[in-house]
Amino acid sequence: MDNFQHSDLLALETALGEESRDPIAIPISVLKAITNNFSDAQEIGCGGFETVYKGTLGNGMVVAVKKLHENVGVLSKNFNSEVDCLIEVKHKNIVQFLGYCSDTQKVLRSFQGKNVWAEERQKLLCFEYLSKGSLADYLTGPSCGLRWCTRYRIIRGICEGLHYLHHHHQPIIHLDLKPQNILLDDNMVAKIADFGLSRRLSARQSRILTKNIAGTPGYFAPEFINSGVITMKMDIYSLGVIIIEILMGFKQQPNLD
Numbered sequence: 001m002d003n004f005q006h007s008d009l010l011a012l013e014t015a016l017g018e019e020s021r022d023p024i025a026i027p028i029s030v031l032k033a034i035t036n037n038f039s040d041a042q043e044i045g046c047g048g049f050e051t052v053y054k055g056t057l058g059n060g061m062v063v064a065v066k067k068l069h070e071n072v073g074v075l076s077k078n079f080n081s082e083v084d085c086l087i088e089v090k091h092k093n094i095v096q097f098l099g100y101c102s103d104t105q106k107v108l109r110s111f112q113g114k115n116v117w118a119e120e121r122q123k124l125l126c127f128e129y130l131s132k133g134s135l136a137d138y139l140t141g142p143s144c145g146l147r148w149c150t151r152y153r154i155i156r157g158i159c160e161g162l163h164y165l166h167h168h169h170q171p172i173i174h175l176d177l178k179p180q181n182i183l184l185d186d187n188m189v190a191k192i193a194d195f196g197l198s199r200r201l202s203a204r205q206s207r208i209l210t211k212n213i214a215g216t217p218g219y220f221a222p223e224f225i226n227s228g229v230i231t232m233k234m235d236i237y238s239l240g241v242i243i244i245e246i247l248m249g250f251k252q253q254p255n256l257d
Contacts (some may be wrong), residue, residue, distance in 0.1 A: 093161030136179035157190035177238035
């Protein structure tokens, strides 16, 4: 690792140690180094739009690196949405956003029997690593392995994080609140994550009109599916479903009829 990479790595270590610091731009070379070039052994999660890797810093601390899948339409939209929503967010019940990387390189590819130059775009996000996984991992049975006091703290943490988002000076509607997007730290403190579908309102806005509303069946308010209107009430519906599942100790099956 050269001097520049070492300096960038130290900046990332500092950002992880100080929650008040703003997210930083992280070179792709640093993210490759801490994830062993995004090796399969470092993979800790995979979704429809991204793969998440564990990254180990020089001081032994661990971070999570989200690598968005290369899809022309979705890649930039989800990346821009997540950075825009999280760049100023700092709360104990929101996953700490450490930094971002948007890298474009010219690569030689074979196309119709010829070698052509093409652009390879990589967009990545770096977050604090939360060792206890997601809330979904604990919704496995009637008791879900959690004491009632722990369930209460998790519910309260989600509520406080969502209240912070909705009362930010530019309110944020999450739009994909579900157990998989509630992460837990060593002390079982709940932190809201994954802002790829989120929308940010202006100070005077209370809703957004759109033709494209995405969400997860079972957590998405059914009355909004055909209305094209996004409001904070959509998150409140999702929150209600999550609270019921925490209290029951298992995941409800969505009614798609």
